Amino acid sequence: MQLAGSESALMKQGTIRMKNINRFSNFVKSGMEGYILSTSRITSKPEEHHEIIVSRRYKHFDWLHEQMSTKYILIPLPPLPEKQVAGRYEEDLIEHRKNILQIWVNKVSRHPVLCKSDVWIHFLTCTDEKQWKSGKRKAERDEYVGGNFLNCVAVPSHPLDSNDVELKVENFSRSMRSLDESVRFMYDRVSETQKRLAGRKLTTSYLFSLFGTSNT
Numbered sequence: 001m002q003l004a005g006s007e008s009a010l011m012k013q014g015t016i017r018m019k020n021i022n023r024f025s026n027f028v029k030s031g032m033e034g035y036i037l038s039t040s041r042i043t044s045k046p047e048e049h050h051e052i053i054v055s056r057r058y059k060h061f062d063w064l065h066e067q068m069s070t071k072y073i074l075i076p077l078p079p080l081p082e083k084q085v086a087g088r089y090e091e092d093l094i095e096h097r098k099n100i101l102q103i104w105v106n107k108v109s110r111h112p113v114l115c116k117s118d119v120w121i122h123f124l125t126c127t128d129e130k131q132w133k134s135g136k137r138k139a140e141r142d143e144y145v146g147g148n149f150l151n152c153v154a155v156p157s158h159p160l161d162s163n164d165v166e167l168k169v170e171n172f173s174r175s176m177r178s179l180d181e182s183v184r185f186m187y188d189r190v191s192e193t194q195k196r197l198a199g200r201k202l203t204t205s206y207l208f209s210l211f212g213t214s215n216t
Contacts, residue, residue: 052125058083061101063136064123068114071145075113078104 058080065080081100108114119142122135144152 052127054124054127056123058097060123061104064119067119067139067142068108068117071117071119071142071149072114073146073149075111077114078107080104 061080062083065077069077081097108120114120119135119139122132122139126132126135
């Protein structure tokens with residue numbers, strides 16, 4: 001996937017457009033397949049626009065998703081489209097994957113925390129192969145991943161109002177209780193729907209079986 005964007009656009013909500021996908025065999029270093037590339041354009045204010053073009057494969061998106069999921073465990077990342085081998089060059093599959101990747105890029109670019117992530121900026125702006133490998137190794141050696149992100153928490157420079165702290169903690173606790181109830185309710189509804197649809201499927205199968213028996 002070929003991305004064309006600007007550094008400042010990573011921090012801002014911009015307009016992103018896609019162009020047609022093509023296979024460029026000159027990017028292939030080994031093997032018989034060509035890279036599947038597409039182009040997206042991330043725009044910001046004209047006076048702040050500095051266009052950068054990078055080429056990324058699906059495996060690069062997969063790597064980025066893994067790195068960000070590990071580092072930002074409290075932020076739910078949208079899933080990437082599944083990688084398929086069969087029919088991978090069919091236009092419908094390519095178009096669908098392109099659209100999903102575009103939506104994924106849009107969401108991350110608009111997130112107030114993820115868009116400022118070093119690994120995200122490196123992914124969208126690095127054009128040099130050596131720098132890419134260096135940044136990739138740096139991201140993979142990041143010590144502040146998972147629960148270790150708490151080591152990045154610093155003490156505020158000014159005293160906090162205890163009443164304000166208690167209010168925020170109470171609001172957070174109330175929000176978590178509401179989330180827990182909502183998830184439980186959603187799970188129950190999905191489970192009920194699944195059982196109801198499974199029952200209909202069994203009934204339909206039984207009716208067709210009787211119909212087949214009556215005609216023999």
